[in-house]
Amino acid sequence: MTELREIFREIDEALSADPSRLNGLEAVYQFDLHGEESGSYQIVLRGENSYVAEGGDEKPDCILKMASEDFEKMVEGSLNGTQAFMSGKLKLQGNMGLALKLQGVLAAYRTA
Numbered sequence: 001m002t003e004l005r006e007i008f009r010e011i012d013e014a015l016s017a018d019p020s021r022l023n024g025l026e027a028v029y030q031f032d033l034h035g036e037e038s039g040s041y042q043i044v045l046r047g048e049n050s051y052v053a054e055g056g057d058e059k060p061d062c063i064l065k066m067a068s069e070d071f072e073k074m075v076e077g078s079l080n081g082t083q084a085f086m087s088g089k090l091k092l093q094g095n096m097g098l099a100l101k102l103q104g105v106l107a108a109y110r111t112a
Contacts, residue, residue, distance in 0.1 A: 004037045004068055005054070007075055011043060011106075012052035019048045021108040027098045030060035035067035045105070062102070063093040075106055 014021075022045055029043045042056030066074075070089045073079035081103040084090035092099050 004033060004039055004041070004071075007072065008041050008043075008052045008054070011075075015043075015045075015050040015052065019050055022047065022050065022105065025101060025105065027061045027095070027101075028056075028058045029098070029102060030056060030063045031071060032063060032065045033068040033071050034065075035069055037068040039068075043105075061095045062098040064099065064102070065091040065093075074103075077107065 024047075025045050026047070027045050029045070031041045031043070033039055033041070040055055042053045042058055042060065044051050044053065044056070044058050066084065066089055070079055070084055074081055074084060074090075079089075081090065081099070085092060085099075
């Protein structure tokens with residue numbers, strides 16, 4: 001299993017390398033993860049100023065709560081975010097429209 005910090009570091013590097021993959025999306029996603037590994041992380045999408053932070057001080061537009069194991073599967077593409085939500089593996093607070101766009105953001109950086 002990949003460590004959470006490593007996953008978020010890779011996302012941060014991909015955001016810095018090619019912010020154009022965001023297609024103009026601006027949002028703050030907060031991940032509250034529990035399970036074998038736990039922690040709170042933010043992915044802040046602001047074009048060329050996008051970044052990832054452990055903890056994070058930004059007001060989130062969308063909060064996603066899930067097991068760290070399920071988050072890893074979602075990042076890898078083996079768990080669909082919509083299916084995770086419908087099955088109760090993913091709890092959402094905030095902007096549902098932004099939550100739906102997250103899968104595309106993660107997919108764009110999986111191929112980076």
